[in-house]
Every structure is written in C-alpha cells, then in structure tokens.
Amino acid sequence: MRRPPGQVGTIVLGLLTAGAAHAEPLTLSYRVGIFSSLVLRGMQLSDPDRPVVMASIDVYSPAGWSLGAAVTGLRDAAGERASGMTLRARYGVPLDDTWTLAVEGRHDAYHHSAWMRGWCYNQIGAGVTYADQWNLSWNWRPRHGPDCDTAPSSPNRALDLNARWPLWTGGGIDAGIGRLSGGGSASYTYGQVGLYGGRGPWALSLGRTWTSSADLGSYGELGKDRWVASLVWQH
Numbered sequence: 001m002r003r004p005p006g007q008v009g010t011i012v013l014g015l016l017t018a019g020a021a022h023a024e025p026l027t028l029s030y031r032v033g034i035f036s037s038l039v040l041r042g043m044q045l046s047d048p049d050r051p052v053v054m055a056s057i058d059v060y061s062p063a064g065w066s067l068g069a070a071v072t073g074l075r076d077a078a079g080e081r082a083s084g085m086t087l088r089a090r091y092g093v094p095l096d097d098t099w100t101l102a103v104e105g106r107h108d109a110y111h112h113s114a115w116m117r118g119w120c121y122n123q124i125g126a127g128v129t130y131a132d133q134w135n136l137s138w139n140w141r142p143r144h145g146p147d148c149d150t151a152p153s154s155p156n157r158a159l160d161l162n163a164r165w166p167l168w169t170g171g172g173i174d175a176g177i178g179r180l181s182g183g184g185s186a187s188y189t190y191g192q193v194g195l196y197g198g199r200g201p202w203a204l205s206l207g208r209t210w211t212s213s214a215d216l217g218s219y220g221e222l223g224k225d226r227w228v229a230s231l232v233w234q235h
Contacts, residue, residue: 025061025062026059026060026061027059027060027061028057028058028059028060029057029058029059029060029234029235030055030056030057030234030235031054031055031056031057031058031070031232031233031234031235032053032054032055032056032232032233032234033053033054033055033230033231033232033233034051034052034053034054034230034231034232035051035052035053035054035228035229035230036048036051036052036227036228036229036230037052037226037228038052038072038074039192039209039226039228040119041158041178041180041190042178042188042190042191042209042210042211042223043190043211043222043223044077044221044222044223044224044226045074045076045077045116045119045222046074046075046076046077047074047075047076047077047078047079048077048226050074050075050079052072052073052074053072053073053074054070054071054072054073055070055071056068056069056070056071056086057069057070064091064092064093064094065089065090065091065092066089066090066091066092067088067089068086068087068088068089068090069085069086069087069088070084070085070086070088071083071084071085071086072084072085072086076113076115076116077115077222078113078115080112080113080115081112081113082110082111082112082113082116083110083111083112084108084109084110084111084116085108085109085110085111086106086107086108086109087106087107088104088105088106088107089104089105089106090102090103090104090105091103091104092129098130098131099128099129099130100128100129101126101127101128102126102127102128102129103124103125103126104124104125104126104127105122105123105124105125106122106123106124106125107121107122107123108120108121108123121141122141122142123139123140123141124139124140125137125138125139125140126138132164133163133164133165133166134161134162134163135160135161135162135163136159136160136161137159137160137162138157138158138159138160139157139158139160140155140156140157141155141156141157141158142155155182156180156181156182157180157181157182158178158179158180158181159178159179160176160177160178161176161177161178162174162175162176163175163176164196168197170197170198170199171195171196171197171198172195172196172197173193173194173195173196174192174193174194174195174196174205174207175191175192175193175194176191176192176193177189177190177191178190178191188211188212188223189211189212190209190210190211190212190223191209191210192207192208192209192210192228193207193208194206194207194208194228195207201233201234201235202231202232202233203230203231203232203233203234204229204230204231204232205229205230206227206228206229207227207228207229208225208226208227208228209225209226209227209228210225211223211224211225
C-alpha cells in the first residue's frame, strides 16, 4: 500500500530523530527557512510572487556519513499548491586538514502538482571540498524514479563549482557556476552570486541567479535571471 507523501516524510524524520537519540556520538541539526523562490540549477520552479517554506533535519556521524530529510511547501510556477520531500545521504573522507572527498545520493519528489512531478529526480554524485569554502561536484540523474511522473526524461549530468569568501564575522560573498548537460533535453550554463550573513542561529542571504539565455531552448521564462532571498533558523 502506498503511503501519503506527508506520512512518508513524517516517518523518515521520526526514524532519523530516533536514530540520533540512541547514538550519543551523532550530531543532530534542524533547519527552518523561508525563501523568496525555489530555483533549481537556474530554473524557477515556484511562483515568483509566493514564498517557499522548508523544514529539514540532518544527522551527522563522526565516521563521516550523514543522513537528511526535508519537506517543502510552495506554489508552482503556474500558481498551483504543491509540496516536496527530499531524502539525502552522504559519506565524506578527509584527505588532509583542508581537503575532503565525498560521495552522495539524493531523491527529490513533488506532490499535488502535475507540473512539479516532472521535476522529481534521483541523483548520485561525488565532490571535493577545500576548507569548507570551495566545492567542486559532479552529479548524474537517471530517468525518473519513484514518486515521479511517467513521462520520458533523458538522463542528465551537472558539474558545479561553488565558493564562499568570508568578509566579516559570520558573512561574506557566496558564488557558484555550473553546467547541465542533458541527452534529449537542453544543455545550459547557470550560476549565482550574492551576500550571506548570520548572527546566532539566524542566517540571511540575497543573491542573483542567471542562466545562459542562448541555450535555454524550451525552458523560456523559467530560466530568467532573478533575485532570491532567504531567512533560515538553524539549531
């Protein structure tokens, strides 16, 4: 029997919390945030006039692995109400005091919106991080996975370079650039640049996203350059 998406998310969050409670060395992190838009690799997935809310939980192990889950509430680009659920797993290996190599897997599913179901995906990837400031990652997505629609979708690959430059205590510049390559879908370059800052458990960011308009193809207005702001509380 297929469980409702909200019930699945609740079960996953409960299992993560229970696992952390019975394993003292584990670290548990909660996040709750509000975002002006949901932008995925340069593509605007949410209604630009409606905010997006998200809550997540992550469990970290001293051995290098982490598990996480998140739930999202939004209105899609057509104005219809939708919800999302993300499950993720990561394993990192320190190469020295500054470099870390990691592999990860992720599943994103969207519900209550036929249009958003076309953006569901499974993803596996690997990346290298330098001093928590530079990260280079490669990701591969097959065709659609569980909870997604059945429309044909070609696999795609993405290469991302993201960096943060601290300029003051708790804040600085956040920037990134990436390239998505799809089989039967459009390939394009995307990126963002902005400022971030925080005090205590609060973090605020404001950035500008962009895509290579010459390569957008059928994506059209979804790839329009735009400002994105966020306010996040983390414990």
